[in-house]
Amino acid sequence: MDTDSLRWFQLVADGMTVTEVAQTYAVSQPGVSRALARLEEQVGTPLLRRSGRLLRLTQAGAAFKRHVDSLVNDLDDGLAAVEQVLDPETGLVSLGFPMSLGTWFVPNVIRDFARVRPRARFALQRTSVGEPGAPSKLLVAGDIDLEITTSRVFHADLEWRRVAIEPLLLCVARDHRLAESTSVDLADVAGEPFIMRRAPSGMRETVLELCAAAGFTPSIAFEVDDLPTVRGFVGAGLGVAVVPALGRRVPTGLGPVRFVPLTDTGAQRDIGLAWLTERRLLPIAEAFRAFILGGGRGSRARSAAH
Template sequence: MDTDALRWFQQVADGVTVTEVSEVEGVSQPGISRALARLEAEIGTPLLRRSGRTLRMTHAGSAFKRHVDALLHQLDDGLAAVEQVIEPDTGTVALAFQVSLGTWLVPDLVRGFRREWPRVHFALTQVGDDGGPAVLARGDADLVLSTVATQDPAVVRQRLFDEPLRLAVPADHPLAGRSEVRLADVAAEPFLMLRAGSALRRLCDELCHAAGFTPTVGFESEDVHTVRGFVGAGLGVALVPGSDRGAAGAPASLRYLTVVDVPAVREIALSWPAERRLLPAAELFRQHVIERARTGRITPPT
């Protein structure tokens, strides 16, 4: 049904004349009368009857009016909810991020953005290494922060910066007193790794091969927190994100060394749908993140 016709019926039923509705709505009186007639034809019975110069509801009109009031009330609530979503200063940003970026990068970006836009809300979702394109395709997220490249033409990917990987060793390790290390120097050490197939595991394997050896895997874990804990316990060494050393709960029993013989970095990027226009709040956050990266104002904790 034509919602304009429903609103005009509601106003006339409440005692507003067709002339007054015409003046307020900027629609001709015949146009309003025709819309009301089409509404009655859809319902199948007269809803209004003329009494002198005014229109009164019929019994059917009175029964229908209660439901029209409820319907338009819910419709207005829905429109208000949408307005909150699309308004840049009160909207919602649906942000998905790779788990390992949640310890510092996501909080830092959100905190910086909300200094300027304090009423914007965030719907945050953690995704697996390869989950970014899927959540964008489903519409579950507006933006994705990830270290995983994609060839999906439906996704735009903007490189933000390269995060160094460090070699984590126990505090009592013979190399612990150094600030730099060649990865080849620990070729004989057991490596504590993330599970096979994860993005960080693939990168660690590639770096070890570039340094001239195949790592001996001493333990595989689902998360970096467990890996660094086992390094602190003296079970081996590990390549971990450079920001890990400043993360909350990072063991004091670790030392983090800069790797100098291979390019030990991982690329962090922001992705969004290629063909779906971002809502205003999400677009503002996208611009905020890219500008922070462009001006070098994204700094991992040390």
């Protein structure tokens, strides 16, 4: 079976006339009709029946159509993959990243990459929270090309490189006694309730380590699943929190909360890029990796303390 016959069968089955198919492919109408007739001979049964100007699917045709759709889609994916290999200016980069980087870092670096590779396309995947230091299952399984992480990751089959350092901030309610401070130590809030990310969380582990270095164990009032919820609880006056800067210049406010720089040593987190060492990336994904590792404009985390 030639692929043109299968594509023409798809179009006719989806409601186009033979004349319209012929015009779309710049071939003769009898040529399309003969191709459809040959396809029916190869299958061994009528696939189409005439209904006025249109051809309708027979029962056998409807059963066949589902598999033709799948086959042609797979074929098109294969052709697209070849196109990516042959043309390093285009193609698809599959990229994973955590939610906290989706509001600033990832869109910025993609924007800047698009200035040099405007035809690049991206398939974006949110990576789920796992054990601290562990890469996402998507990357380990090879379902994505590259993963942007918020901490160093370790795995025998992966390589990881730091690409930026993001400051951590103290988040307090706007009426908090430290809300107007230009900087603070964690020891300044040692006796206050903390809003903390639920385990497993690399951010949680970092906060616990920072508190221990400051000489106290935080009193955890609430454990929540994401940063917007952390801010909501802090804004309601239910506690304080340590949060990433997310590209903000501080001190600054956001709704009912205020972000203040921390002076504690280690009050920061790594932003890095990870990939499978044995996986050969297509040229466009390789170009994106080189762009980030080379300090592409959007890949630099802005210091929230300046």
